[in-house]
Amino acid sequence: MVLKPLEFTECITDSPLFREKLHAHEKELEGxxxxxxxxxxxxxxxxxxxxxxSRAQRTLSNTLKNFKFELIGESRTDDESVISQSFAEFGKLIDAIEDERGRMMGTAATSLPAGRLLVLVSIYQRTEMEVVDAEEGMREKGMGIRRQSSLQTRE
Structure with missing residues (x-):
C-alpha cells in the first residue's frame, strides 16, 4: 500500500484530509x-x-545404541550380532545428525539473516512499548488520541 505523506503543516491545521491520511497510516501500522x-x-x-x-531423535538414538537381544541358548547368533551392531551404528549416525542440527541452530541465532531477524524483533518490541508510553504521556497532557490499537497492550 502506498501511503500519502503526512505534512507537518497539515498537522497544525488538523484538517479532515490530514485525519484521513493519519488514519491510513495508523491502519497500515496496525497491520x-x-x-x-x-x-x-x-x-x-x-x-x-x-x-x-531433537529430544525425540536423541531418545531414539539412545534406544538403538543400547539395544540388546536376550540370549536364547549359550551365545548370540551372527544375525543378532549384525543387527545389534547396525542399530548401534544407526544410533551414532542419529547422534551426529543431532549434533550438527544443534550447531546449525546455534549458528542461525547469530548469523544473517536469522540473527538480524531476532534483533529486529527486539527493536520492534522496544519501539512498541515506547509508542504506548508516548500515547499515555500525550493523554496525561490532554492531547487526546482517537485511535485504539494493539499497541496499547504490552506483551
Missing part, C-alpha cells in the same frame, strides 16, 4: 504490528518443535 506478532509466534513455535524433534 504491520499484527504481522510481526504472528511472525514472532510462528518462530517461537518452530523453535519449540525443533527442540522437541
Amino acid at each position: 504491520t504490528s499484527q504481522q510481526m506478532k504472528r511472525l514472532i509466534k510462528e518462530l517461537k513455535e518452530l523453535l519449540s518443535a525443533a527442540q522437541n524433534l
Whole structure:
C-alpha cells in the first residue's frame, strides 16, 4: 500500500484530509504490528518443535545404541550380532545428525539473516512499548488520541 505523506503543516491545521491520511497510516501500522506478532509466534513455535524433534531423535538414538537381544541358548547368533551392531551404528549416525542440527541452530541465532531477524524483533518490541508510553504521556497532557490499537497492550 502506498501511503500519502503526512505534512507537518497539515498537522497544525488538523484538517479532515490530514485525519484521513493519519488514519491510513495508523491502519497500515496496525497491520504491520499484527504481522510481526504472528511472525514472532510462528518462530517461537518452530523453535519449540525443533527442540522437541531433537529430544525425540536423541531418545531414539539412545534406544538403538543400547539395544540388546536376550540370549536364547549359550551365545548370540551372527544375525543378532549384525543387527545389534547396525542399530548401534544407526544410533551414532542419529547422534551426529543431532549434533550438527544443534550447531546449525546455534549458528542461525547469530548469523544473517536469522540473527538480524531476532534483533529486529527486539527493536520492534522496544519501539512498541515506547509508542504506548508516548500515547499515555500525550493523554496525561490532554492531547487526546482517537485511535485504539494493539499497541496499547504490552506483551
